[in-house]
Amino acid sequence: METKSTLAHLATEARNSLTEHIDELSTLDMLRLINEEDAKVAAAVAAVLTEVACAVDAIAERFAAGGRLFYIGAGTSGRLGVLDASECPPTFSVPPTLFQGIIAGGDGALRKSSEQSEDSPEQGATDIAAHALTVNDTVLGIAASGRTPYVLGALAHARKLGALTIALACVPDSQMAANADISIAPITGPEILTGSTRMKAGTATKLVLNMISTGVMIRTGAVYGNLMVNMQASNVKLIDRAQRIIMATTGIDQPTAAKILDEAGSVKTAIVMQKLSIDRTSAEAKLKAHRGNLSALLNQKS
Numbered sequence: 001m002e003t004k005s006t007l008a009h010l011a012t013e014a015r016n017s018l019t020e021h022i023d024e025l026s027t028l029d030m031l032r033l034i035n036e037e038d039a040k041v042a043a044a045v046a047a048v049l050t051e052v053a054c055a056v057d058a059i060a061e062r063f064a065a066g067g068r069l070f071y072i073g074a075g076t077s078g079r080l081g082v083l084d085a086s087e088c089p090p091t092f093s094v095p096p097t098l099f100q101g102i103i104a105g106g107d108g109a110l111r112k113s114s115e116q117s118e119d120s121p122e123q124g125a126t127d128i129a130a131h132a133l134t135v136n137d138t139v140l141g142i143a144a145s146g147r148t149p150y151v152l153g154a155l156a157h158a159r160k161l162g163a164l165t166i167a168l169a170c171v172p173d174s175q176m177a178a179n180a181d182i183s184i185a186p187i188t189g190p191e192i193l194t195g196s197t198r199m200k201a202g203t204a205t206k207l208v209l210n211m212i213s214t215g216v217m218i219r220t221g222a223v224y225g226n227l228m229v230n231m232q233a234s235n236v237k238l239i240d241r242a243q244r245i246i247m248a249t250t251g252i253d254q255p256t257a258a259k260i261l262d263e264a265g266s267v268k269t270a271i272v273m274q275k276l277s278i279d280r281t282s283a284e285a286k287l288k289a290h291r292g293n294l295s296a297l298l299n300q301k302s
Contacts (some may be wrong), residue, residue, distance in 0.1 A: 038203060040188070041204045056211070058164055063098070066134075069099050069137070070100050071101045074118030076201075121153025124150035128158055134163070138164040138166060139163055143168075144170045145169065145170075145171060168184045168209075169183075170204055229271065242261055246270050249275070268294050
């Protein structure tokens with residue numbers, strides 16, 4: 001196990017000179033200081049957009065070949081990965097196997113900390129091996145410090161099998177970066193509270209994961225314009241949203257949108273039925289021929 005002195009050089013472990021006296025400030029001034037530090041995160045993410053774009057395109061290519069995306073991390077990083085993965089099925093109507101989040105210590109660590117679990121590279125390798133990786137899969141390791149043994153073990157195993165490996169850290173030139181095909185490293189600097197990477201580093205991680213999952217889904221046709229046309233109309237709120245999407249894309253009124261959604265069974269099918277004046281079976285066949293990509297179908301040259 002690494003000692004404290006081994007980690008002292010990491011920017012995420014450094015002491016922030018701007019917040020050394022934060023405990024002496026009024027509550028409002030304390031919050032202003034936190035907000036000022038948080039405002040730096042977006043710029044850190046902006047600096048790595050090229051790398052994020054590379055990851056999005058590489059993952060989308062593998063999804064087209066039947067691949068999956070695995071997020072793996074410990075502590076805050078692991079929780080953020082699980083969170084992003086769990087939000088993709090309801091948002092984009094994809095199977096839960098497409099985006100999967102793995103956290104050191106198992107699902108119990110989502111609620112109760114399991115810090116020692118992150119120190120085993122062997123366990124990281126074992127946990128990712130349980131998913132029978134292929135060359136079309138992607139393993140995205142997440143660790144603010146860029147050196148979590150659990151994540152390094154998972155990345156090493158994934159590389160042996162030929163899967164795409166991506167490192168997401170908040171320090172430059174990390175161990176993870178050296179062991180991954182793609183490195184994404186928004187440099188967020190010293191934390192507001194020394195070493196508390198659930199703060200700026202965690203925010204940067206959440207922003208990048210949002211970009212990756214959303215970007216991949218846009219590239220693979222789950223979005224039409226800026227509308228979530230792959231969504232599942234599974235409750236009152238979502239039925240209302242589905243109807244509004246159909247209205248926005250076709251120009252029909254709400255009663256007509258409700259009727260055609262009921263007939264179609266999905267937002268995409270309803271849009272195709274209405275815009276092309278065809279029945280459900282024909283609409284579904286056209287969508288299948290275009291791999292569910294509504295833009296490709298509707299924008300094709302006649």
